[in-house]
Amino acid sequence: KTVPNQEIEVIRVTENEVKVEEPIPCGVERTSDNTLERGLTKTISAGKDGLTKNTVRITYHNGQEVKREVINSETLVEPKNRVIAMGTITAVSRGNQLLNFREARYMEASAYTYTGNRTATGRNPEVGMVAVDPQVIPMGSRMYIEGYGFARAADTGGSIKGNRLDIFLEDRSQCLNWGRRTVKVYLLD
Incomplete structure (x- = not known):
């Protein structure tokens, strides 16, 4: 209607x-x-x-x-x-030592040496310390880096983002010799 x-x-x-x-x-x-x-x-x-x-x-x-x-x-x-x-191996032998790890990954590694500054954890840097992105590898994590050896995540760096790490070496010539390379990193248990 x-x-x-x-x-x-x-x-x-x-x-x-x-x-x-x-x-x-x-x-x-x-x-x-x-x-x-x-x-x-x-x-x-x-x-x-x-x-x-x-x-x-x-x-x-x-x-x-x-x-x-x-x-x-x-x-x-x-x-x-x-x-x-998907990999399932959780232990490997390196230098007559068995490494039990929770995860292996390939990372891009560069090197740094003394700058006069302390690390992000407040310690003086020394061989065996590496700078990491704490969102990828938690600070304090123990690891084994092929070509470097045992290390601990104890520092951060401005350009260390994502799947990168920066290893500490004694002097500049060792850092230049190391350069930048892809390394296998074992995050230890």
Whole structure:
């Protein structure tokens, strides 16, 4: 029922169907590997995204899209999962000594020497101390660094962020000789 002078709104409803291809993200499978140290991983298979073709019904009111619904979906290519091997070894032998560790990781290592300043823990620096990012390796953590030896996280550095560490050496020439390199670090129990 209408009332005199009442406005009536006419909404033109149209629908359109389109076919849209979309990727199906590949999943990740993890498997144990007793040849890798715990904390290290190895990609066994890179995996591959799949592909689906969706038939989508789009509803318009006066030319403006108001609804989109998938009315049919067809998988064109099945996704293939990425397979990652996770290390399980928790002890290694170094220099006739068995190292029990909670995690191994590769890190970028640079070196520093005496600057006249104390470390972030308030101590004078000495061989066996390393600067770390405390969000990655907690201060006070004991570690074994291949090519350097036993160390303790006792300092921080302005450029030591993320997966980096700075080892302390006796003099500038040793630091220059060390340079910057990737090392395997064992975080000890």
